[in-house]
Amino acid sequence: MTEVWFVAVAVLGALIVLTLVRLLIGPTAPDRVVALDTVNTLTVASMIVLSVAYEQTVFVDVAIVYALLSFVGTLYIAKYLGGEISA
């Protein structure tokens, strides 16, 4: 049963690498933010699956905090791109 979880993590890792292609080629800043947001979501999913694979419940707590903090990061970048905060 444990192998299933590792396979899932491997697939999620491959998807993150594919999303990084969009992060690299752009072409505009909002496109990159969309890709970054996807990477964040997939990272949360991988953390949840890894917590089962390694039987470490603490990983899920990290995932909760990561989800909330990445949301704040996304909001901040979005505000900056919209011209409401000057760097």
Place this chain on the structure above:
Amino acid sequence: MIADTIIMVCLGIGLLFNALGVLGILRFPDVYTRLHAETKTTTFGTIFISLAVIVYGAARVMEGETGTYLTLSVHTFVALLALAFTNATGAHAIARAAHRSGQVPKPAVVDRLQEVRE
């Protein structure tokens, strides 16, 4: 045994929709359509992956192992709620920022927001 089947199905659905979302991000022509693919499919896929984990924890609790597996299920559920709420709001923020920074939806048949701005 039934729990194992449910876990496999949930994980399969979750990974499939995550993969479709990533494919959409690579394929669609402009930032708004990419956001469509990103928000809907990755949220749905991650919800199903979390459901698989919740079912796994619940099945272990049913077998009589308490403590950490109950915590696992409950915390995964909290993570799921956090993700479902923040993802939609984050997408809204990105879309608003993209429009404010002058990204025109292209191709598009109509743009009422641009008409209001002008």
Place this chain on the structure above:
Amino acid sequence: MIAFLVTALFAYLVYLVLTAGSGTIGLWSQAELIAGGGISLVVAAISRKFFCRTGEYRMANPLRWVLLVAYAAVPFFIEMARANIDVAYRVITGKIRPGIVKLSTGLETDLGVLLLANSITLTPGTLTVGVDEETNDLYVHMINIGMGTETKESFEPDDVFALFQFPEWIRRIAE
């Protein structure tokens, strides 16, 4: 004072959910129950002004939370599944006809508009781009506008949601 109590109670509930399974009094240990009480009082003292900013206590009614859970579990989940199949179809075939339209909602509170905007973002073919803060109208990016409908000045919710009356549900939850 009411703001302080509501915030403290909410913080305590969240703490209890996060520490479930730690001991034998119900599901919790004595230490967690006491520590949670102390921490939630400190949190309430700091954050009551943000948490109860509008000065309305509608959402303190548990019935509204039950409705919210029912809404998320049945109509919203079905619409979300439809949305994903729809997006999957468009990712594979590439058939899109996008544009931004105006959607008049008729909702009044900020929370109602937030819930509807988030619901719209996760349901078929639509994505919220902007909010008109005076009239609470939403600007919605649709991935596939029906032929001929793009000339309409503003859309009604019925044009967007095929199976369920989302604004009705949200009015019952948040207003």
